[in-house]
Amino acid sequence: MKHLYSVMILLLCIPSLIFSQYKDTTYINLGGAVRFNTMFTIYEGNTFKLPTENRNGIFWDVLRFEVDGKAKGIGFDYEYRVYPGFNCHFLKKGYLSYDFNSQYSLELGITQKPFGMLPYLGNSWWFQLPYYVGLEDDYDTGIKLSHISDSGNFRWKIAYFIMAEPRGQSDPEYGSYTSARYSYDVIPLDGYNGNKERNQANIWMEADITNSITGGLSFEVGQIYNSNIDESTPHYAFSAHSSIDLGKKMNIKLQGTYYNYTDIKNDEGTKIVDYINMGAYGFGTYQAAKEATILSIGLSFHQPVNWGPIESLTFYEDYSYMFKSGKINISGQEFSFIDTQHNVLGFLVTAGFVYAYFDIASGINQPWLSDSFGGTALSTGRGENIGFAPGEETDQGEINRLDDSPPFNTRFNINVGFYF
Template identity: 45%
Template sequence: MRYSLIIFLLLFNAANTLGGEDSLQRKGNTVPLHLGHDYGNEKSTLELLQHQEDALKRDTTWLKVGGAFRLNNLYTHYEGQTFPLGTFLRNEWTWDTWRLNVDAYSEGIQLSFEYRFYPTFNTHFLKYGWLGYQFTPGTHLKMGITQVPFGLLPYASHSWWFQLPYYLGLEDDHQMGFHLSHEADTWQVDGAYFLLSEPRGTNEATFGAFSTARYSYDVVPVPGNSNIERHQVNIRLAKNWSAHETGLSLQWHELYNMQTSHSGSHWSAAIHHDGNWGPWNLKAEAIYYTYNDVRNDSGEVLDVVQMGAYGFGTYDVANSAALYVLGLAYDIPLKWGPVSQVQLYNDFTLMQKFTAAPAGSTGRYRKSQQNVFGALVSAGQVYAYFDVAMGYNHPWLTNAFGGNALGTGRGLDYRQPVSALNPTATDPGWNTRLNINIGYYF
């Protein structure tokens, strides 16, 4: 938390230096300073990514400072159990996160970054941080930690939760490299090259490996399995027509073992559609991915890879699968005190795995599913997500966090690894979490 205090003092000092004015003096010119942002009424605008794209098209000099403070309440029903109030990560109120956002533009160059703090888990990290340059009104380049151009953008989800691809590094992923985007008429083409995953932040060792202190889910090194992602290439093509977007995405990257110098690979493809009909929004996506010849430190080919984020322990991910994503939302404008809009939504993902388990026919890999029904309520600068999240062979929605849910699927004893004596459960059942996230965005 010492870093939080340092940043707070710097901002406080900056505010005093400004003397309450809304501008900065630079080289004798006035630079507008904007405190806060217009966050709109949906997830894509609430997380600022749409504003960054619009800002690249401006030709004035400006600076924006904003952020968010969020609280979270959860109540769970996992493996047939409920828990008394005050049980950690089962039935409690927590301080979810606070974040700092800075965006600036001057002489053709844009700066944008977001840093996040998660006090409950004692972890903090950079979500993104990049410099942008606009070559033409339709062509711009981002350099740094940027969002990967893959599939539905900026999100495949409407809820506070993400769709299942996020937990596989295939939604709202951020990497270190270069991203070039070009718009022409109704077409948009994105190409990107990423040298490495985003740099890790800081976390509490009792929660998980230091390599997992990051926002995006990546293949991360752990003892006995020293693989990292590097040399990633992305191509995305999208066609905009009326209030709809249809697109195709391709991704490839190397899996490099830092102990043995062996290289495997990953590739994935996605088709997506994002459509609007009046107050209705539909997000649909199909993804296929595979990991090829990825080996552990002993040289053994892996049927699962280890992925992690948020400072928690890693979990198994099947080395080949298809995901089917469907999300539907409906906007309801309101004039009820401070409440201006409610968005109702339902987001669903099915993950069908293609890897054969080592336990034989009785231990084949089982599907994973996630469904989130909920509402986003907008009231001035306060935004609240009310979600009922349900998971089937899900790494988060369970008493056995992480583990093999996205790999083989849970065993008959869900707390133990799958083996000949503990084959995968044919029907592990659904787990449910009621989640309320209330945030003040400034």
């Protein structure tokens, strides 16, 4: 705990050492986006008639509003999102910023956690698998100091987050209010009492190794506070990433990620468990293994075109594999958690203010690629009888054992957005 507070004090003190006059530019920008989604799913070997709400049909994905600006050297950046399909809305980000000079800048508020490939590891609408355990494009509440060298070849960020971002509003029939958020965070199962993120520190650094290769490292340490027993347990994560340009059009992204929530207890605080509860988008919580290693690779090829309004095509392939630690006892037998795979093959079309993603997303134990959303996909893995927790007796009296060779679930997805 003392080390975490020391990081916060350091962040507050450093600016006074590096402060210099910076030319003031006053401006304000307004923007946003409207996105629509259509999909066709093959989950658990089955599909659905057309159209089916939020499955095989067309629905409104998101409406978002953005505003950023600067006055007297102080900048601000806010983004609010509405998801009609999930009956929820929330603030994605909202922070004040200050550029002390061309090398140092500070952000205070709900800002992006410096971890892994920035700003995104994934190339597609789906992100990569670390997003679903809160380790890609995650926003928390705190303070962040950023630095870039004179040459621009070396960058670092250090941050302290007192808590996750505040919740938005959602429909309790979908899940607890606490899950109304953009980033996946550790939250209580009932939304109020239990495990919550507190006192987190992050260190991120990246260097240009050559003109076409960058490499970076990330470190995270924090606490999970259990309000039922007034106790905190530690968690930590680290990551190594690299971006490789092959010519002017092709890129490879590589990342290895490890995280561990040590000695985590259930929300009641009665026993140590092998999973954490995470939630977002007002859709309640799902379980994720408390310890895992995720390997990710992303390939992309960008081709400018001049086809009427169409300006460019970007083809991509994103793949992640999640190696889980953990076991579950079923009828006196121990079974290891079943790993998760995530793959997205697709392309992006840009035409003026329009961005359209065409994706074939496939996964094994991927929480968003199943007719039983969330659940235990990222922890124990799916059982043979979908819709029941592993080890639970079904209404036919059968035992839902883990499936060592689960099938890929697939979703054909088109997301079209107009950005303004």
